[in-house]
Amino acid sequence: MKWLNKFTALNFVLLFALAFSVAGCGTSLSNLSPIQPVHNIAKAKMEQSKNPNEEVVVPAVPAESLAKPVLDKYGMETVGFWIGKARDANMEVLTYIFAFDEYAHAEDEWNNFLSEWQETQNQIELGTGEDRKMVDVIMMSDHPQLFEVQSRQKILTKTVDGITVSIAYWRRPDLDRKYNRGNAFSPFYETEALHQGDKTDVFYVKxxxxxxxxxxxDVKKCQIIDQGENIYHGLNYKDLDERLLYMARATGLYVKNGMAIARRILIEKRMPVVEKQVGAHRTGIPPGKSAEGFLPFVQTKYNALELKVILPIEKAPPPGAAQRYQTIEFEFPFTHDRGIRVAQPSPRRY
Structure with a gap:
């Protein structure tokens, strides 16, 4: 009997420990972001060593003999990558994510690195046959002070033709904590009952x-594309206003105050008019200036895995030139995790 009691007690302790560990996992998942930048190199190498898969490319450094001296000079290392197929790796664009020590955001050093890197990149891309690699370079940093509204997530930064774009994802619980409070609904307010297509994924962009x-x-031209070619469009102020009007619980002063907040925090509303046309004004950023704010999209599907956030930016031609506007597509790689999405806390007012 004593043996049986001890056995029962042991089972009870083990059951309690299991329940505690499961609860702990749930808590940790709820604190993570369902959308995160790229893939972690170290984790991918470990996974591939256990289960080699030709669908996954784990690059160390592109054309190492050419690139490593430049990376070492500026104290940079490869911290992430965009997944591709091994058989196509040499002929497709590989997006490399570089970072300074401890993920510092060093704007001057980044620009200096890019100036020297351009020649190296040209040599890599001019290679022939199996040695040819198209290379796309992005910086990852952990520097909340880069933005006026400080981010809790890592930041991706890309520079092309004198235009620098930085982007970070914002979890809904963090948005609720900051904006869904007092006598105002968050501009991104949602309920659990809403359909996926009526919810949002929100990024902060500078x-x-x-x-x-x-x-x-133009935020309406921005989009997210997942691995299944599903497209999730950018939402503007009018779209957010209509979302709230459709919600039975979102009415009156709370909505009015929430949309007043939207006017202050959306990047769309923080850009000046830079071009006036008949019947339409185009917003953008004048030379030497910056604009930043939140950019919402239609929420991605639960089965999305790989995400490309695409931000098209139009370059105006020089004054008096006969050239047309040219569009640069700033593309940023992110990943989505269904388990973390499901584990996110319920919407809450503060």
Whole structure:
């Protein structure tokens, strides 16, 4: 009998420990972001060593003999990558994610690195046959002070033709804590009962124009594309206003105050008019200036895994030139985790 009691007690302790560990996992998942930048190199290498898979490319450094001296000079290392197929790796664009020590955001050093890296990149891309690699370079940093509204997630930064774009994802619980409070609904307010297509995924974006001409940015042309070619469009102020009007619980003063907040925090509303046309004004960023704010999208599907956030920016031609506007697509790689999405806390007011 004593043996049986001890056995029962042991089972009870083990059951309690299991329940505690499961609860702990749930808590940790709920604190993570369902959308995160790229893939972690170290984790991918470990997984591939256990289960080699030709669908996954785990690059160390592109054309190491050419690239490593430049990376070492600026104290940079490869911290992430965009997944591709091994058989196509040499002929497709590989997006490499570089970072300074401890994920510091060093804007001057980044620009200096890019100036020297361009020649190296040209040599890599001019290679022939199996040695040819198209290379796309992004910086990852952990520097909340880069933004006026400080981010809790890592930041991706890309510079092309004198335009620098930085982007970070915002979890809904963090948005609720900051904006869904007092006598106002968050502009991104949602309930659990809403359909996936009526919910949002929200990013914070900063665009700096170091060109000598204006640039044009239209949030409605932005989109997220997943691995199944599903497209999730960017939402503007009007879209957010209509979302709240459709919600039975979102009425009156709370909605009015929430949309007043939207006017202050959306990147769409924080850009000046840089071009006036008949019947329409185009917003963007003048030379030497920056604009930043939140950019919402239709929420991604639960089965999404690989995400490409695409932000098209139009470059104005020089004054008096006969050239047309040219569009640069800033593409940022993110990943989505269904388990973390499901584990997110319920919407809450503060």
């Amino acid at each position: 665009i700096t124009n170091n060109r000598s001409e204006n640039i044009i940015f």
